[in-house]
Amino acid sequence: MAIRQKTHVTLKLSGRGTGHAQSEIAVRDLIAVIDEPVERGGTNLGPSPTEMAYAALIGCTNVIGNKCAARLGVDIGHLAFEMEVDFDRRGVLLMEEVEVPFTSIRLQVTADGPASQSDLDRVAAETAKYCPISKLYENSGTDVTVTWAKA
Template sequence: MAHVMPDLFKIDVTGHAVSDARTEMVARGKVVTTDEPIERGGTDLFATPLETMLSSLLGCTNVIANYVAGLLKMDVRGMEFDVCGHFDTRGVFGKAEIGTPFPVIELTVTLDTNADDAQIAKLAEIVGQKCPVSVLLRRAGCEIQENWVRK
């Protein structure tokens, strides 16, 4: 039986500052910690908040791509992801007013599938429209340059 999602539900996360650079959050009883590299005052023990944000794009892409592949009756045996965010620091450091801190995000999805190029293109198109993280980033002005390829 398929899981039925409500039209709207809350996602609650709490957190506290461990230091100037380290934050511990709790989501559904799971601890999520972010940190900064040593040169930025952190301990370098955890991913940075921005790395975590980019990781969220990969995790969301995985979930939504598998869901959409099922709807399209595509056989996807596995996926690998690479993401590179081009971070414009000028806004953070007051050097310039910028539209978005990530003007470009490069996303590569490598599929283990026997689907053809047209099916993969359709999957990528629908995922781009449905993945909440992707939608948020695009609406914030990020250009997501996607490359979906067969393994």
């Protein structure tokens, strides 16, 4: 008998500030460190909050992309990612409120599997429909461009 997954869940995280620029975040049985680089007053023990947010898009694209590829029967192999983010830092610099701080994101996805470019385009279209982190950015006003190509 197959297990029916819940469609709506409440996720729980906890955290604590371990310094003015560093936080420890508990998720499941894991601890993640978020920190600022030394030049911004941190100790560089982890990605900054904004870097962690960008990294989430790469991770989500990988997970959802692989799920979509499997559902479509497409062998994408392993994925590699290169990302550029245009970040309006006036808000974090306390200069003024910025409604859309991440103005644009360009994500290049490269697949090393035997899938054709046409198949990768199908996987990309499905991934764009279902990746919640991509939806988060797009619906907040960020211009997100994700390009899939063969290695």
